[in-house]
Amino acid sequence: MRIIYKRPPNGWWGAWDPDRRRILLHPDLGHIQRRSTAWHELGHAHYEHVGCNPKQELQARAWAARHLIRTQAFIDAARITDDLISIAHRLQVMPDDVRAWERSLTLDELIHIRKEINGHPD
Template sequence: MLALLELAERRGIRVLYGHLDGRNGVYYHELGMIILDQGLCESTERFTLAHELGHAHYGHLDSSPANEMKADEYAARLLISHERYAQAESLGDSHNFIAQELGLPLRAIEAYCRGLVRK
């Protein structure tokens, strides 16, 4: 998590916590700010921060399905190395197992695999 917070700081993005009423996180491009819901578990918090950094990276101004997919794939690239994925996959090939092994939400594994297919 520290590496993601440092990345945000290097990019001039403030990260704050608050109550988001059902959303995990939100990126405000015009403010250079990410707000994370303060009730997230560690794995969801890490993925959400990486996802919102993806929105910042691409300069997204809305949450269209295409933008959400790109932000998910960006987050997966930040959080999952090919080596760690291969190691987890060698122990069990279900996406649920790999997600648990890597300490990430299933959504991260799905985005990682989707990104591989599109390359």
């Protein structure tokens, strides 16, 4: 698999091309955008998605978020602020990555993280 810096179709930031097994990334993205988009497209590659539908987008986004955000880093950021934009900035990810990461948590993970943030470790 290769990553190529070339404008993807439809004004997208990135695209997974399953036929050629490559990822196209828009060459003008900033560091955080490029990192987020690359992991998102790697998620499509991981699941071997063909085409584009809402279910695949959610699946790729959650997969990417799980690779971009470490639980302890989120806890550390959330102890400082509960503002989504500030947490994303501290984690060097896009706000959508934080949202996707939070949605991907299991109930047990969520309970553990909330306890850690509030200073009540298990």
